[in-house]
Every structure is written in structure tokens, then in C-alpha cells.
Amino acid sequence: MLHRFANPARFLRIARWVVPWSASLGLVSGAAGLYLGLAGSPADYQQGDTVRIMYVHVPAAWMALAAYATMALASAVALIWKHPLADLIAKSTAPIGATFTAIALITGALWGQPTWGTWWVWDARLTSVLILLFLYVGYLALWNAFDDPTRAARAAAVLALVGVVNLPIIKFSVDWWNTLHQPASVLKIGGPTIHPAMLTPLLLMALAFLCYFITLLLLRVRGELAARKLRALQAARAEG
């Protein structure tokens, strides 16, 4: 199954077909989610309009975790089965995931100031997400620290796998320890504790973020493949 998709030519064919669909689905759900989130949904009984920050903050945080999981999975496939595409997928995921993490941290600070009364606290949830950002940045730095792409890929893949430990810590930090950050509202036992009028725009925005991630990832991998081809051609020309 994996071997089928490890073929770059087949990957490019699939990507060319998926990108228009994921891009348009992302645009439509993003437009609907933004409209419902900013105008078509009620204010919260306690937070007032500040609750609308959630429609960006929560999808960004989910995708920050999902992107890391993707990156770690691709890294594991690259380390174990040495598929030529897996390294490129992992490498292409990192900047996108880092951006999602930064968005989650910044929007969280903007929400924390009016709600909690502070931009930042060193509680377990906030600190572990900050560590996630550092993992992404460290991963990218490691890729650029080696001249030999094969060695860079291996070192970065090991770092990505080590960082997986952080994912359950982020998810369960709010249950394991006393934190200022509230526990999960949507992905929890017993169903969401968000009113449907607020859950709808949230899920639409989550779909938009997911589509955006898929689109951007496929485009980046396509770019990486083109860059690799170019390097090979230049090397062949220098020899010939």
C-alpha cells in the first residue's frame, strides 16, 4: 500500500487531482466558517465577543498537533522503509505546522488577556505548546545544519520522532494537572460542551484549516520534488 504512493510520478498525478478539490473545499468552508463565526453566531454568555477568537485558535491548535503527527509518521516511514517521498513530506510539513502553532499561541494570548487577565502564564498546556513550536523550529534548523541531505533527513527524522512524546502531553495536560487553560470542549467523553450555534462555525473552520494544510503540503512537496530534480540535472550537467 505504502509502496504505491512512494512513487513520485504517481504522487504527482494524485496531488494534481487533489489540490483543486482541497483548495476549493477549504475556500468554501473557510468563507462559511468566517461568516458564521464573526457575524452569524451568538456571543458567549461570559466572554462576550471574545469567544470568536476560538474559531481561529482551536482549529490552528488542532492542526498544529495534526501536522506534527503527519511529520512524525512520515519521518518514521522514511527511517524504516527509506521511501524517497517520506523525507520530503516530513520536511514540507514542518513550516506549515510551525505556522499553525504560532497562530495558536498568538491568538491564545489575545484571548487570554481579556478573559484570564494575562497574556501568558507558564501552565502545562501553554508551555507544552511552546515546546511544540521549538520542536518545529529545531527540526527546520537541523535540516539546514547539514550539507548532505541524506544525513540531514535522518537527524531531523530522529528529532521528529523524539518530539512525539510531547503530543499526548499537550492533549492531556489539562486533565493531568491543574492548569489555567480550560479542559477540552469538543473532543471529550460525554460529547461537546459547546452550544451547536458555536460548534458549527468551529467545525467549518477546522475543515477549512485541514484543507488548507493538505493543499499547502501537496504544493510544497511538489516544489521539493522539482528542486530535487533540478539538483540532479545540475549535477549531471556539471559532470558531463
Next chain:
Amino acid sequence: MTRKRRRLFVVLLGMATLGIAAALVLFAFEDNLVFFYSPSDVAEREIKPGQRIRVGGLVEAASLQRTPASPEVSFAVTDMRRSLKIVYTGILPDLFREGQGIVAEGTLRPDGAFEARSVLAKHDENYMPPEVADSLKRAGVWQHREPQQDASGKARP
């Protein structure tokens, strides 16, 4: 055993070892990872006056007292087992109200009250429009801020 197989086992073994190590470290550091103590924690741990800590809990109903012509306020926070009197001079956050979860940072005074230097409001995981909150209250099924919650604001199952 093929080389792919061996690499798979090395990766799985490495991840398992790392996971166990992380779990042990987190377990050992549990006291330092909590963001705040509950009033019961404060009593059990025999925290000395002057030691800077954070205390969290729900603001007890009808415990808020304002000093006339001064920004000093006092209130009690509770984890439904014990409560602790908190004295604070300053502006309380917008979300502060009786029944609301808060986290105060400061020191214990020798008389047992807690002198807060900052008070943060804690938000819980419930989101709803104001009309829904009102109708829940009217129908008598309002339970988001009631005693079945523990100090961290999490509803008990």
C-alpha cells in the same frame, strides 16, 4: 530478520523507552507541573507564610467583601472541601464573580489568610449564548458552576 524489520523494531523500542522515561519524569515532577494548589493542597502541604504560591478554586457565594473607598477586596475560594480567605488590592478581572473559578498568586499571611498579588479568572469548557444560559438557569438545570465541580473547574463525572 530483514533490515527493514530491524529498523522498525529499533524505532518502536526507542519510542517506547522514550515514552516510559517521559512518563516517569512527569510523574516525579508532578508537584512542579501543577499551575496552582487547591485550598486543600495548601492545608495538607503546610505551606509556610511568605512562600509564593498560586491558589485556585471557585469563589464562594456571598463571600465577596469590598472595603469602602479602597480597592481592597476579600473573598473565599473553595474546592468544596476546604475554603481559603483571599485578600487582594487591585482590579479584579472581568470574569470575576461568585461561583467563578479563579487563580490567585501571592503568599499566606501568618493569620492564615492569603494575600494575593494578582488574580486571574479561569474559564471553563462551557460555551453558550447568553439566552441559553438564562433559560438553563430559569429551568433549574444550571449546573456549570455548582458544587459538583472540583477546584480546577472540571465537572466531575
